[in-house]
Amino acid sequence: KNHFKKNTGSNVVQNKIPDEGGEGDGDKVDLAEQSLLNKLIRHSLVKNRNQVEVQQADPNSPLFSVKTFQELRLKPELLQGVFNMGFNRPSRIQENALPLMLAEPHQNLIAQSQSGTGKTAAFSLAMLSHVNPDNTWTQCLCVAPTYELALQIGQVIEQMGKFCPSVKLAYAIRGNRMDRRVKLQEHIVIGTPGTILDWCTKYKLIDPKKITMFVLDEADVMIAMQGHRDQSIRIHRLLNKNCQMLLFSATFEDSVMKFAERVIPDPNIIRLKREEETLDTIKQFYVLCREKEDKFTALCNLYGCLTIAQAMIFCHTRKMAGWLACSLIKEGHQVALLSGEMAVEQRAAVIERFKNGREKVLVTTNVCSRGIDVEQVSLVVNFDLPVDVEGNADNETYLHRIGRTGRFGRRGFAVNMVDSENSMEIIKQIEMHFSEISF
Numbered sequence: 001k002n003h004f005k006k007n008t009g010s011n012v013v014q015n016k017i018p019d020e021g022g023e024g025d026g027d028k029v030d031l032a033e034q035s036l037l038n039k040l041i042r043h044s045l046v047k048n049r050n051q052v053e054v055q056q057a058d059p060n061s062p063l064f065s066v067k068t069f070q071e072l073r074l075k076p077e078l079l080q081g082v083f084n085m086g087f088n089r090p091s092r093i094q095e096n097a098l099p100l101m102l103a104e105p106h107q108n109l110i111a112q113s114q115s116g117t118g119k120t121a122a123f124s125l126a127m128l129s130h131v132n133p134d135n136t137w138t139q140c141l142c143v144a145p146t147y148e149l150a151l152q153i154g155q156v157i158e159q160m161g162k163f164c165p166s167v168k169l170a171y172a173i174r175g176n177r178m179d180r181r182v183k184l185q186e187h188i189v190i191g192t193p194g195t196i197l198d199w200c201t202k203y204k205l206i207d208p209k210k211i212t213m214f215v216l217d218e219a220d221v222m223i224a225m226q227g228h229r230d231q232s233i234r235i236h237r238l239l240n241k242n243c244q245m246l247l248f249s250a251t252f253e254d255s256v257m258k259f260a261e262r263v264i265p266d267p268n269i270i271r272l273k274r275e276e277e278t279l280d281t282i283k284q285f286y287v288l289c290r291e292k293e294d295k296f297t298a299l300c301n302l303y304g305c306l307t308i309a310q311a312m313i314f315c316h317t318r319k320m321a322g323w324l325a326c327s328l329i330k331e332g333h334q335v336a337l338l339s340g341e342m343a344v345e346q347r348a349a350v351i352e353r354f355k356n357g358r359e360k361v362l363v364t365t366n367v368c369s370r371g372i373d374v375e376q377v378s379l380v381v382n383f384d385l386p387v388d389v390e391g392n393a394d395n396e397t398y399l400h401r402i403g404r405t406g407r408f409g410r411r412g413f414a415v416n417m418v419d420s421e422n423s424m425e426i427i428k429q430i431e432m433h434f435s436e437i438s439f
């Protein structure tokens, strides 16, 4: 048993998808699914102590931010909808984004912040505020990567617009058949890029020249889907140059920024950086074992510790996770299994139960290692150490897995199962990695 050196932070690169390799039965992270899962399990805003960074299109214009929704001078029925949803004050990102989005003359915006910081509510509010219900044509277009994500946004708009019954919404999603060549009267259309493009060009349901607000949500997910990226650009080309353009993304890579700057002219840029995961408050150990069964025995010996608070156990493949969960259950332990073969809704239900403490131990693969905060987790077990396709130590995934414990200054523990010369080598690489970058 050994104690790792600790580090003081690292660059968290998101979206670099680790392939779980092996016999190909590992779970791949699907960005759109991950985003949906986050929306399904999120009940409150994420904690984030970073400062919002604002880069104005015109640095000489005054910078407005609001601390209350009342300051935005919304239509009373819209304000009522906002409060009815339980939003009392604007979130950090909304404080800056809302006055910009509602400004006259209009401003373009690129906003980047992680999931759960209030982006969807922000642009839903902007769209609802923007439309003139007396004009019976489509005025706002909102593009999302998938059918499910479009529905999620639609739900927010419907709830928020509950007291604005004259504002109508349509979903441009596959299978939603429309009368061709009869122009839509819905003020807001939300959908996936392919269907929106068809509705604008092939079926002529929407006159793109009459669109005055264009929202592109989850740009990072969108550009990871090649077809979507190109279709979004094609939709964008149909619009008037003076249409207000808003783009949202959960991540910050150069590829997203390049795309964003290509589609959004003269943008204001708002960023709320993710709180970095750190290993500072986490005690890390490894346990030497001989093979799988030996690791299992070691885990059973630890079991009493696992259930003091809550624990997550990571395996390399679905198969291993399935075996481990079954074996633990056979020993009489109550565990939950989260695996990529489950539908998103099923996964959300498992995480929900775990968050509520119905199960204390969650066995999973990498599908769960990103973006999902369960604050009660105080112990993470790497039943299999994280490795990339070439079998090298996957330092980033390690940080993501372990970073789930010890969040927001809590104390956490991590136990690594080392079962071969090879995995000893991997744990040494990880140790070296996190000691190297600490200075």
Ligand SMILES: *[C@@H]1O[C@H](CO)[C@@H](O)[C@H](O)[C@H]1NC(C)=O
Pocket: 388, 392, 393, 394, 395, 429, 430, 432, 433, 436
């Ligand atoms: C992780 O860090 C170690 C030590 O710095 C390095 O040898 C290894 O290549 C890194 N792994 C990957 C996948 O980059």
